Amino acid sequence: MTADISSRLAVRGRPRTTGAFTCDRCSRAAGKHRASWPEGRICGTCFTVAMRTYGTCPGCGTERMLPGRSASHGDQPVCADCAGITQDYHCSGCGTETEHYRQNTCARCSLRNDLTALLRVDDSQGNETTAAKLLAALCGAQRPESILTWLRKSGVRELLERIATGDILLSHEALDMEPNSLRVEHLRSVLTHHNLLPGRDHYLALFERWLPSKLENIDDVEVRRPIESFARWHHLRRIRTLSTGGRPTRGPVHSAKQEITETIRFLTWLKLTHGRTVASCLQADVDAWLADGPTTRYAIRTFFVWAVKSRTCTNITIGFRQAKTVPLLTQGQRLAMLKACLTDNIDTMSYRVAATLLLLYAQPAVKIAAMKSTDVILTPDGPRLSLGEEHPAPVPEPFASLLTRHLASRPNMRTGSSPGSPWLFPGYRAGQPIHPNTLMMRLREIGIDLLGARNASLRGLVKEVPAPLVAEMLGYSYQVTQKHAAGTAEPWSRYPHTEPRRIMADTP
Ligand SMILES: [Zn+2]
Numbered sequence: 001m002t003a004d005i006s007s008r009l010a011v012r013g014r015p016r017t018t019g020a021f022t023c024d025r026c027s028r029a030a031g032k033h034r035a036s037w038p039e040g041r042i043c044g045t046c047f048t049v050a051m052r053t054y055g056t057c058p059g060c061g062t063e064r065m066l067p068g069r070s071a072s073h074g075d076q077p078v079c080a081d082c083a084g085i086t087q088d089y090h091c092s093g094c095g096t097e098t099e100h101y102r103q104n105t106c107a108r109c110s111l112r113n114d115l116t117a118l119l120r121v122d123d124s125q126g127n128e129t130t131a132a133k134l135l136a137a138l139c140g141a142q143r144p145e146s147i148l149t150w151l152r153k154s155g156v157r158e159l160l161e162r163i164a165t166g167d168i169l170l171s172h173e174a175l176d177m178e179p180n181s182l183r184v185e186h187l188r189s190v191l192t193h194h195n196l197l198p199g200r201d202h203y204l205a206l207f208e209r210w211l212p213s214k215l216e217n218i219d220d221v222e223v224r225r226p227i228e229s230f231a232r233w234h235h236l237r238r239i240r241t242l243s244t245g246g247r248p249t250r251g252p253v254h255s256a257k258q259e260i261t262e263t264i265r266f267l268t269w270l271k272l273t274h275g276r277t278v279a280s281c282l283q284a285d286v287d288a289w290l291a292d293g294p295t296t297r298y299a300i301r302t303f304f305v306w307a308v309k310s311r312t313c314t315n316i317t318i319g320f321r322q323a324k325t326v327p328l329l330t331q332g333q334r335l336a337m338l339k340a341c342l343t344d345n346i347d348t349m350s351y352r353v354a355a356t357l358l359l360l361y362a363q364p365a366v367k368i369a370a371m372k373s374t375d376v377i378l379t380p381d382g383p384r385l386s387l388g389e390e391h392p393a394p395v396p397e398p399f400a401s402l403l404t405r406h407l408a409s410r411p412n413m414r415t416g417s418s419p420g421s422p423w424l425f426p427g428y429r430a431g432q433p434i435h436p437n438t439l440m441m442r443l444r445e446i447g448i449d450l451l452g453a454r455n456a457s458l459r460g461l462v463k464e465v466p467a468p469l470v471a472e473m474l475g476y477s478y479q480v481t482q483k484h485a486a487g488t489a490e491p492w493s494r495y496p497h498t499e500p501r502r503i504m505a506d507t508p
Pocket residue numbers: 023024025026027028042043044045046047
């Protein structure tokens with residue numbers, strides 16, 4: 001018990017302000033005091049810790065809150081009575097001795113009072129009404145304070161009220177009908193967490209909502225019908241199977257949407273230009289379409305593989321995006337190369353890391369060669385990469401491990417004039433980084449020929465499937481990569497869509 005108490009008593013954090021007064025418990029300067037007790041004036045930090053300290057009082061042997069300190073007990077935590085604290089910290093509602101959230105009332109009771117009024121919970125109707133269930137779930141939260149904070153956000157009270165009155169039914173589908181917003185999604189996760197709603201796959205659900213509206217907007221039934229079959233029997237079925245198996249669905253949903261959108265474009269063009277449908281489509285039509293537009297048009301490939309197999313069309317073949325004169329890299333090739341860099345010893349660690357930076361963030365060789373070890377910032381949440389933007393980019397697993405291992409074991413560290421070379425890729429020559437040409441030659445040797453025209457395609461691929469999605473496609477779950485972003489309040493979405501483009505713009 002003593003160990004438990006002392007660990008909870010450890011004072012964390014620095015006082016925010018200096019000046020005003022000095023806390024009589026921790027002797028630090030603080031803005032103002034939170035309590036006046038026999039031992040003196042207590043700062044906010046010490047007060048919060050005191051309110052969370054429970055145990056057997058060494059003074060009277062009672063098991064209760066121990067906010068005070070007693071000189072006669074070696075400065076150990078003691079109960080309010082033994083410390084001569086006259087304030088009563090029992091909650092007027094539930095009798096628990098704890099910090100008061102509001103006038104003589106603990107946070108949980110304050111929350112219960114607020115919700116009972118808001119949801120108009122009527123005890124005479126039993127605890128099976130939606131309002132009663134909602135009340136029980138929300139009051140059961142581990143930290144009632146966080147629900148109280150959430151209730152202050154705009155629109156939240158109104159949403160809860162509408163659920164309690166039955167205006168919004170307690171179902172995923174009913175919430176889907178509400179304008180899509182963060183507060184609806186948060187409410188959904190709260191309800192799911194408390195078993196008021198069954199759990200469901202977020203990305204699968206997004207796809208299920210996206211698909212009908214996409215199909216609805218296709219006027220021509222001859223275009224819509226094959227797209228619908230393709231979407232349902234190929235993509236939806238596949239994503240549902242992945243979801244049931246607990247596999248990540250974010251990446252697959254992303255590519256499914258792209259493939260469906262591109263196929264709608266093609267079939268619409270085919271009908272309008274040539275008056276043909278999938279069944280009468282010619283190989284020449286497909287070839288003309290692919291030759292005459294952006295590389296994203298190759299996303300129709302999956303549709304034709306499916307259509308040929310399901311005898312919806314005659315034998316039309318589409319190769320992977322590739323051309324003789326302008327070498328292009330496909331997403332599949334990019335993923336395969338990354339996988340090789342990660343799992344196979346295709347080269348030394350240095351070159352594998354350099355190749356990863358190139359394939360993952362579209363950093364040109366010149367830029368990679370000039371990177372300093374300080375461009376990799378090690379944080380408790382994993383490494384981050386300083387790529388020239390104000391916010392260092394997070395590095396998802398499994399690349400994070402590869403990068404940190406490399407940082408710890410860089411080669412040529414002893415050939416430099418000083419033992420600690422500043423370069424991320426130290427060269428053979430003392431104090432110099434690796435030469436960009438050496439780097440490019442080595443990358444070409446391991447099969448990554450990304451000079452010139454290929455840079456453009458890689459740039460597109462990085463935009464299409466950014467680092468975290470790549471991690472997921474390689475079988476690393478979103479949760480793992482997300483963990484590294486936690487605590488920084490920086491969603492993946494802001495990264496790295498803009499960064500590679502800017503850097504690549506000034507590549508030769
Ligand atoms: Zn203090």
